[in-house]
Amino acid sequence: MSGQAPDRQIVFEDVSKFYGEVLGVNRVNLSIPAGITSLVGPNGSGKTTLMNLMTGLIRPTRGRITVMGISPAEPERLFHKVGYCTQFDSFPKGLTGYQFIYSYLRLSGQAHRVADRLAGQAIERVNLAEAAHRRIAGYSKGMRQRIKLAQTLCHQPSALVLDEPLNGLDPLIRAETIALFRSLAQEGRNVIISSHVLHEVDAISDQVVLLSNGYVVAEGQIHGVREEIHEQPMQILIRCNKPGDLASQVFQQDCVVEAKIHPDGQGVLVKTQDAGRFYLLLNRLAQGGINIESVAPADDDVLSVYEYLIGTEEPTK
Amino acid sequence: MITGRLPWALWRAQILAILRLEMKKTFVNRRGLWIYFLALAPVLLYAFHSFVQLKNGRQGDLGEDTHIFAAVFQFFFLRLAIFFGCVGIFMNLFRGEVVDKSLHYYFLAPLRREVLVVGKFLSGLLAASVIFGTSTLLQFVAVYWYFSSHIVQEYLFHGHGAEHLAAYLGVTLLACVGYGSVFLAAGLLFRNPLIPTVLVLVWEAVNGFLPGLLQKMSVIFYLKSLCPVGIPAAIALDRGNPLALIAVNPAPASPATAILGLLVLSVVVLALSSVQVRRMQIDYGAE
Numbered sequence: 001m002s003g004q005a006p007d008r009q010i011v012f013e014d015v016s017k018f019y020g021e022v023l024g025v026n027r028v029n030l031s032i033p034a035g036i037t038s039l040v041g042p043n044g045s046g047k048t049t050l051m052n053l054m055t056g057l058i059r060p061t062r063g064r065i066t067v068m069g070i071s072p073a074e075p076e077r078l079f080h081k082v083g084y085c086t087q088f089d090s091f092p093k094g095l096t097g098y099q100f101i102y103s104y105l106r107l108s109g110q111a112h113r114v115a116d117r118l119a120g121q122a123i124e125r126v127n128l129a130e131a132a133h134r135r136i137a138g139y140s141k142g143m144r145q146r147i148k149l150a151q152t153l154c155h156q157p158s159a160l161v162l163d164e165p166l167n168g169l170d171p172l173i174r175a176e177t178i179a180l181f182r183s184l185a186q187e188g189r190n191v192i193i194s195s196h197v198l199h200e201v202d203a204i205s206d207q208v209v210l211l212s213n214g215y216v217v218a219e220g221q222i223h224g225v226r227e228e229i230h231e232q233p234m235q236i237l238i239r240c241n242k243p244g245d246l247a248s249q250v251f252q253q254d255c256v257v258e259a260k261i262h263p264d265g266q267g268v269l270v271k272t273q274d275a276g277r278f279y280l281l282l283n284r285l286a287q288g289g290i291n292i293e294s295v296a297p298a299d300d301d302v303l304s305v306y307e308y309l310i311g312t313e314e315p316t317k
Numbered sequence: 318m319i320t321g322r323l324p325w326a327l328w329r330a331q332i333l334a335i336l337r338l339e340m341k342k343t344f345v346n347r348r349g350l351w352i353y354f355l356a357l358a359p360v361l362l363y364a365f366h367s368f369v370q371l372k373n374g375r376q377g378d379l380g381e382d383t384h385i386f387a388a389v390f391q392f393f394f395l396r397l398a399i400f401f402g403c404v405g406i407f408m409n410l411f412r413g414e415v416v417d418k419s420l421h422y423y424f425l426a427p428l429r430r431e432v433l434v435v436g437k438f439l440s441g442l443l444a445a446s447v448i449f450g451t452s453t454l455l456q457f458v459a460v461y462w463y464f465s466s467h468i469v470q471e472y473l474f475h476g477h478g479a480e481h482l483a484a485y486l487g488v489t490l491l492a493c494v495g496y497g498s499v500f501l502a503a504g505l506l507f508r509n510p511l512i513p514t515v516l517v518l519v520w521e522a523v524n525g526f527l528p529g530l531l532q533k534m535s536v537i538f539y540l541k542s543l544c545p546v547g548i549p550a551a552i553a554l555d556r557g558n559p560l561a562l563i564a565v566n567p568a569p570a571s572p573a574t575a576i577l578g579l580l581v582l583s584v585v586v587l588a589l590s591s592v593q594v595r596r597m598q599i600d601y602g603a604e
Contacts, residue, residue: 055425075429075430076429079425079426079427079428080427088421091422093417094341106331106333107335107428109330109427
């Protein structure tokens with residue numbers, strides 16, 4: 001995915017994981033750089049297995065993993081640099097939100113004052129200050145999700161691994177949490193997110209890793225991934241003043257597979273096997289009297305790529 | 318990140334953090350209330366005995382009560398109360414967390430898994446020692462309660478009383494160390510606690526019939542060697558008692574050997590447990 005140094009990346013080298021005879025993931029080769037990377041795939045595709053592998057909660061059957069240059073088999077080093085928000089919705093008994101974070105920091109070896117300060121900051125960052133001294137057992141699903149997030153980032157790790165972190169959050173908190181992920185990525189951290197909600201993935205990801213049945217089917221920036229899918233014609237939406245004229249003219253060209261008026265009547269949706277040639281053609285048409293307002297790819301989003309590569313096993317759109 | 322700190326200081330801080338987290342779970346646990354009842358049972362028995370003796374005009378014999386105490390300590394307290402108490406406390410240290418799906422909390426911290434094993438073991442040991450140590454002390458008070466203070470003082474300070482009490486407290490502590498390490502390891506290896514419990518119970522019961530080398534691979538061998546009042550003397554009161562067979566220690570170890578042997582056994586078991594925890598994966602779905 002990137003040319004960054006290995007100690008800034010999460011690297012999988014030919015990694016496979018089998019649960020007995022059941023395949024978790026197979027022959028995964030990945031290099032995940034800084035920024036927001038989303039793991040996308042249907043249930044059972046291997047997203048959580050990849051996350052558990054990179055945090056050492058499970059061991060690979062074959063292959064090698066390094067996270068920021070550290071083996072996941074060394075938790076005492078790894079978790080100074082990594083925070084993992086799991087999907088497990090269970091907590092040590094009887095703790096308040098504050099105690100949950102504070103105890104984690106003390107387990108990490110932090111002194112009381114530092115642990116207290118960092119716990120306060122993390123709780124503040126996920127907007128849970130008011131409920132910090134209430135027992136987690138009385139928290140709503142969204143609050144439990146946020147306190148897990150606070151634990152993940154309280155020690156200021158370089159990489160955050162977040163398994164379905166937006167689950168159970170209401171729309172407002174969801175937006176705030178996405179903004180938080182963006183700010184963490186802007187600080188130069190690796191933020192790895194698994195999500196079922198494709199439009200959110202599309203909005204926040206710098207890179208995506210598409211998984212299906214334990215295999216990585218595509219990885220990289222979504223535009224790059226789309227360009228690699230040659231068997232599916234590229235869809236381009238052209239906004240213009242004469243969509244009917246444009247549609248009839250482009251339809252006569254070899255490189256155009258399909259051209260239809262957009263449902264709002266303000267443009268033409270074109271499917272082409274050769275986007276380069278089509279753009280050249282469009283330049284000629286623009287000079288011929290059609291006023292073209294905008295040209296934009298219509299299917300280089302996660303949803304389209306997901307449908308092309310994985311098909312009908314769709315997660316939530 | 319912690320920098321410029323010796324690992325020992327870091328490990329000590331981490332063990333203290335584990336103790337703080339575990340204390341509440343090991344001491345105040347509704348599922349563990351039966352352990353308190355088990356520990357208190359002999360105290361209540363002795364209290365009742367003393368009460369009856371008081372009503373009958375203090376007609377007891379201190380020597381006889383010392384032997385009764387020795388027999389109850391070996392047959393019930395060591396072999397059953399502390400044994401099953403340690404099953405309840407130590408097997409849950411890891412097993413309970415897996416059942417509650419909360420073990421990942423520890424596994425996601427920058428914490429050596431070996432340190433986690435030591436921290437958890439110490440938290441279990443603290444709970445078991447306080448519960449059963451207090452019980453031993455209260456038993457000692459309760460069994461001699463009906464004697465006049467003059468006789469008790471004579472026994473404690475001019476006889477072997479204080480020495481016996483210290484020995485019983487020491488044996489109690491060592492029993493918690495020995496059985497604690499064994500059942501912590503068992504909790505890592507077995508999903509069903511019944512299987513290792515029965516296996517260890519049988520192993521400990523037949524210990525007296527095993528060859529010398531195998532005897533040394535049990536906890537009770539060392540504990541029997543350290544008990545201040547030998548069971549043969551107590552059993553002599555009732556020679557037909559078949560329990561004498563499992564209580565007799567034909568070749569007891571010296572106190573130093575017994576203490577060292579038990580500690581070495583426990584350290585070996587804990588080291589093997591650490592290796593197991595180091596390899597452990599979180600797979601709650603398989604539970």
